[in-house]
Amino acid sequence: MNHDNRQSLNCTQRIQRIGISLWVYLILQVAAGFLTSLPLLFGWHVNTTVFMAAAVFCGLPALALALVLTGTPLTGLSTLGHRTLPTLLRAVPMTFFWSIGFSLLWALLGTSSQQLPAVFSTADKIGMFFIIGVIGPVIEELFFRGFAYNCLKGYSPVFAAVISSLAFSFLHMNFTQGIPVFFMALVFCWAYEQTGSLWVPILLHVINNSMALLVGWFPLLIILLLVLAVLGLVVTILMVPAIRQAWHQLMEKRALFRCVWKAPLFWLVGVAFVGFSLYMVVAR
Numbered sequence: 001m002n003h004d005n006r007q008s009l010n011c012t013q014r015i016q017r018i019g020i021s022l023w024v025y026l027i028l029q030v031a032a033g034f035l036t037s038l039p040l041l042f043g044w045h046v047n048t049t050v051f052m053a054a055a056v057f058c059g060l061p062a063l064a065l066a067l068v069l070t071g072t073p074l075t076g077l078s079t080l081g082h083r084t085l086p087t088l089l090r091a092v093p094m095t096f097f098w099s100i101g102f103s104l105l106w107a108l109l110g111t112s113s114q115q116l117p118a119v120f121s122t123a124d125k126i127g128m129f130f131i132i133g134v135i136g137p138v139i140e141e142l143f144f145r146g147f148a149y150n151c152l153k154g155y156s157p158v159f160a161a162v163i164s165s166l167a168f169s170f171l172h173m174n175f176t177q178g179i180p181v182f183f184m185a186l187v188f189c190w191a192y193e194q195t196g197s198l199w200v201p202i203l204l205h206v207i208n209n210s211m212a213l214l215v216g217w218f219p220l221l222i223i224l225l226l227v228l229a230v231l232g233l234v235v236t237i238l239m240v241p242a243i244r245q246a247w248h249q250l251m252e253k254r255a256l257f258r259c260v261w262k263a264p265l266f267w268l269v270g271v272a273f274v275g276f277s278l279y280m281v282v283a284r
Contacts, residue, residue: 011152011155011259013263014070014152015163015259015263015266017066017069018066018148018263019265019267019268021143022062022167022170022269024062025058025059025171028061032058033054036054047127049124052128052131052132053131056131056135059140059142059143063142063147066147066148066151067147070151072146073150074146074147076195076196076199077198079197080199081196081197081200084195087194090235091188091200092204092228092232093232094232094239095188095204095207096228097232098232099212100225100228100229101180101233103180111175133209133210134206134209136209137205137206137208137209140205141188141201144165144185145189146198148164149161149164149189155253155256156249156253156256157189158249158250159250159256160189161190161193162186166182167266167269169181169273170269170272172273173273173277174276174280175277175281178277184208187204188201188204188205
């Protein structure tokens with residue numbers, strides 16, 4: 001798609017194409033899960049790492065389609081950014097504040113978050129760490145921050161952050177993961193905007209996923225996560241003025257949300273997210 005065609009896309013068309021790409025992402029994940037599970041019908045063993053890798057790598061064709069449909073450039077890959085360390089010192093604790101905070105909330109409500117598949121061998125643990133802790137975050141950040149956020153940023157960075165974070169939330173297809181990752185995604189967008197480097201949200205995502213895996217294998221690490229979560233609460237409180245300012249900026253651009261309503265392929269993913277999440281709650 002040439003530069004002129006990119007410029008001709010309006011807000012509704014961009015959100016619609018984000019929706020198309022997100023549907024492709026979801027459908028490919030379902031197809032990958034089905035195909036990798038077929039050997040179980042014959043009593044054959046399916047390696048956990050292979051199953052997870054199939055789901056993770058589905059993001060690549062979806063990303064390629066998204067970039068072709070919109071011509072959105074993946075900016076921020078050629079730089080480590082500016083104000084990177086100060087941004088990370090705030091973003092890392094805030095990420096764990098939302099992650100740990102919601103985990104504690106779900107525990108109080110008697111609703112457990114989705115558990116990772118059990119792995120036993122060292123090789124499986126290394127493979128899962130590489131797939132979930134590294135490759136998955138890279139692909140997801142390229143899609144949701146590199147593509148979806150940049151696709152809409154020209155209209156309003158705050159609006160782009162909300163829509164791309166909703167898309168990231170929808171991908172998880174359950175409330176217990178989808179709600180906290182929405183707020184975590186907002187932190188990732190903020191870090192991306194602050195530094196101008198896509199490597200910063202990638203690093204934040206890698207840290208989050210890696211720690212989620214490691215704490216399952218080394219339970220004492222939960223102490224570190226709790227400390228980070230408390231620090232994240234403090235940082236979030238200190239950033240209330242900036243959050244309030246971002247909210248006012250979003251309200252000034254609230255007319256843009258009409259574009260979402262005119263892009264059914266996007267909000268229907270949200271309907272599917274709510275429906276599937278409610279089904280999981282009722283079926284539990």
